[in-house]
């Protein structure tokens with residue numbers, strides 16, 4: 001297996017000259033390993049559990065950007081609201097309202113991505129295009145002053161069929177481009193398309209990703225015990 005340093009150098013190299021950033025997905029990995037990545041220059045980590053992210057935030061240097069990439073429950077937003085840099089997984093107006101409220105309590109604006117359902121699988125979270133439109137045109141959304149929508153996030157179907165994955169990523173990019181054309185407002189600053197993981201980041205970059213979320217190809221396979 002290649003080392004953490006080699007893996008990070010590899011991603012540096014393939015993203016060099018692109019408009020795409022690396023989110024190092026460190027879920028389930030111990031703090032010492034994150035510190036090692038930090039010492040090698042990583043400043044953006046992705047986590048999918050609120051408690052784990054809060055614990056790691058407390059333990060590690062404060063110039064790290066913490067990205068919440070997993071499904072987020074409303075009753076847990078308050079634990080990450082003081083420090084989270086970007087929430088990738090907004091999938092309802094009610095969740096966004098809670099983020100707005102907790103951001104206001106912390107006297108800050110929290111950057112968010114809207115998670116769009118692009119996969120064939122039923123189980124993946126996310127808004128469909130109709131729900132996206134309903135959210136963006138709602139009065140509730142327009143009155144939110146403590147969130148900023150930076151773009152969209154999506155997960156492709158977990159399949160070996162690269163053409164299907166490509167089609168799904170292309171559809172997310174198209175939704176983003178249309179959104180950018182059709183909507184504007186003080187709480188919108190559309191720049192990011194978060195798509196691509198260890199198994200499909202190459203296709204995602206080709207299809208216009210601006211953030212790939214990579215875990216196992218950097219840190220090695222995860223053990224869920």
Ligand SMILES: *Cc1c(COP(=O)(O)O)cnc(C)c1O
Pocket residue numbers: 025027048069070155196197198199213214215216217
């Ligand atoms: C775990 C996870 C990733 C990274 O997965 P790898 O296959 O390990 O790269 C990316 N995005 C989300 C939403 C995840 O939960």
